[in-house]
Amino acid sequence: MRLEADLHVHTIASGHGYSTIKEIVESASEKGLKMVAITDHGLQMPGVPHWYHFTNMISLPRIMQGVEVLRGAEVNILDMRGSIDMPEEVLADYLDIVLAGFHESTGYTGTSIEHNTQAMIAAIKNPYVHIIAHPGNPKFPVNVEEVVLVAKHYNKALELNNNSFIVRRGSFTQCNEFARMAKKHNVRVCINSDAHICYNVGENVNAVALAEEAGISKSQIINFSVHQTKEFLAYHKQQFKQPSKAQ
Numbered sequence: 211m212r213l214e215a216d217l218h219v220h221t222i223a224s225g226h227g228y229s230t231i232k233e234i235v236e237s238a239s240e241k242g243l244k245m246v247a248i249t250d251h252g253l254q255m256p257g258v259p260h261w262y263h264f265t266n267m268i269s270l271p272r273i274m275q276g277v278e279v280l281r282g283a284e285v286n287i288l289d290m291r292g293s294i295d296m297p298e299e300v301l302a303d304y305l306d307i308v309l310a311g312f313h314e315s316t317g318y319t320g321t322s323i324e325h326n327t328q329a330m331i332a333a334i335k336n337p338y339v340h341i342i343a344h345p346g347n348p349k350f351p352v353n354v355e356e357v358v359l360v361a362k363h364y365n366k367a368l369e370l371n372n373n374s375f376i377v378r379r380g381s382f383t384q385c386n387e388f389a390r391m392a393k394k395h396n397v398r399v400c401i402n403s404d405a406h407i408c409y410n411v412g413e414n415v416n417a418v419a420l421a422e423e424a425g426i427s428k429s430q431i432i433n434f435s436v437h438q439t440k441e442f443l444a445y446h447k448q449q450f451k452q453p454s455k456a457q
Contacts, residue, residue: 225257
């Protein structure tokens, strides 16, 4: 399976990334990708820049090296109310795409499956959030089917994250359950590299294999094509019809 877009990529602005936007786009172009989303970490992650970094993404060309560039962020879920660490003005007026997920050392204090499930569901309900990032992280176990059903109701995507198989040991079990439940309930998914260096952009062989083994269809994968990505984002933009400065 060949995907046209990688919607989860980090730059040096994330503090623990190793490539510039230019290097990432060049790598994406060389690999034949048609779209890439720059999604540096939210403000509670150690080492990230001021929120000015995200508003100033309006200075990025929409097309670089023949690759369409989305302006995004991977924000942190902070509490059981689903609060996230990005000002609403930035979310509403400057970003094309927002992923939300759990990360250590960002202030989240949930201690049980019930807490994690409640927090993830609350984040799904946030109209500015499009994708739940690496929901299979074993350090934050959730009730998978409950999360999947809420994602279906709100037409949100659940990520199958290739980097989880490298940096999040023990991820396979919960990731596999998410893939199977996404297939069972026909829920949208997004298969991403979560690259932190340009060489890994578009590298998602393990996540693709997981999706294929679960029987997930191409129509469920929002980044299978640029058209599907744009259609998905346009649907959510229309849902709350916020004005945007990101032209």
